Amino acid sequence: MSQTASDLNKKKTSDHNSKDNERWLTINGKRFHYIWLRDNCICPACRHPTSFQKINDISTFSSIPKPLSVVIEEDQVIITWQEEPIHQSIFPIAWLMDYAYDQDAGTNNLHQKLELHKKQEILWDRAWIETNLPRKYDINTDDFDAWTEQILTLGFAILKINNHQDLENLISKIGPRDPFEGERVLFPVKSVPGATDLSETGYALDPHGDYETYKFGPHLLQFLYCVENRATGGESFLIDAFKVAKDFRQNHPSYFNLLVKTPIQFQQIYTDWQYYYRRSRQIIELDRKEQVRAIYFGHSHAYNWDLSFEQMEEYYEAYCAFSCALKDPSYHYCFRLEPGECIAVQNFRVLHGRNAFDANSGVRQLDVSYTRWDYFIARENFKLFQTLYLND
Ligand SMILES: [Fe+2]
Ligand SMILES: [Zn+2]
Structure with missing residues (x-):
């Protein structure tokens, strides 16, 4: 049975004046x-059929598009437009429901589902980890989706990997590895004489994320692969900085706001490359819904800030309070990384660090690699939404 748009509008949008009725169509209670x-x-003349990119340019229309007729069938809507030559659009109703944007669109539409990755997050601290001890995933026998799922919920996964080749294959399943310095994609991190980075010494490493504080570049999915660990000390720890920030927001709202609003400078000097990296950014970044989207922290890179005399002391108060919260052991998941184990980390959520170790007691070597978080999340989105594009 067919129904016209004017019938539908009479029934469902009778509270609007006739001018409004000319501007939208209501399908299943949702206005478009x-x-x-x-x-x-979505016709092939308006949307390219294999790239799904838009060809139609709405900005060239001289007036708001008006329908000549609207026919609503059981599973599709056919709109014939007042255009010269006449143009017809056919929308599957299920497709429209997925893309609905009306205020009562509910939690099942595409926009909500895309934000689900955020809703999937389980914020954790040490107590949570102790009662929900994360398993270690053997990449040869465990399902690929099992550990990627845990990255979405906890921001990390511990993987058992046989060798470098397996690590390489694993990362290339997600995306190209990110070469940061020239062609190097695997960074051996071990104690060396004349170290150019604190990680190449036996010093403890305070909670930090790699690179994103002082370099312009993409969000990272980081892999820390343990090659050898014979040193005394050097235990690894992970911290869910989103959980720390959530508690910090409650306990110190004014400090929290200061860290959200005030950019400070992070820097790194590489003498061999003759690079001096310097970037200004806020430690806590919020999304458009005021939820924490990213934490950028690395104490060893945060110095010589470009703050005014009036700001300096107050900012230090907030900074030190947050730094102490991150170092609070009640947030730390602490463990000894064994050879063949690899930590995969959402670099801008879960901070990592290590205890000091005695470089003379034995070799401790982690090989570090990265891919872009973008590849990881785009792959997850593709799994969720490919049917919207590939089935029509
Ligand atoms: Fe690091
Ligand atoms: Zn079209």
Whole structure:
């Protein structure tokens, strides 16, 4: 049975004046502006059929698109537009429901599902970890999706990997490895004479994320692969900085706001490359819903800040309070990394560090590699939404 748009609007949008009725169509209680419908037409002339990119340019229309007729069938809507030559759009109703943007669109539409990765997060501290001890995933026998799922919930996974080749194969399943310095994609981290980085000494490493504080570049998924660990000390620890920030927001709201609003400078000097990296950024970054989206922290890179005389002392108060919170052992998941084990970390959520070790007591070598977080999340999104594109 067919129904026209004017019938539908009479029934469902009778509280609007007739001018409004000319501007949108209501399907299953959800309103879609005609300009949106015309812009998002999925016919092959408007949307390229294999790249799914938009060809139609709504900005060239001289007036708001108007329908000549709207026919609503059981599973699709057919709109014929007042255009010269006449144009027709056919939308599957299920497709429209997935892309609905009306205020009562509910939690099942695409925009909500894309934010689900955020909702999937389980914020943890040491007590949570002790009662929910994460398993170690053997990449040869465990399902690939099992550990990637844990990255989405906890921000890390511990993997058992036989050798470098297996690590390489694993990372290339997600995306190209990110070469940071020239062509190097695997960084051996061990104590060396004349170290250019604190990680190449036996010093303890305070909680930090790699690179994203002082370098311009993408969010990272980091892999810390243990090659050898014979040294005394050098235990690894992980911290869910989103959990720390959540508690910090409650306990110190004014400090929290200061860290959200005030950019400070992070820097790194590489004498061999003759690079002096310097970047200004806020330690805590929020998304458009005011939720914590990223934490950028690395005490060894945070110095010589460009703050005014009036700001300096107050900022130090907030900075030190947050730094102490990150170092609070009640947030630390502490363990000894064994050879063949690899930590995969969402670099801008879960901070990592290590206790000091005695470099003379034995070799401790971690090989570190990265890929872009973008590849990881885009792959997850593709799994979720490919049917919206590939089945029509
Ligand atoms: Fe690091
Ligand atoms: Zn079209």
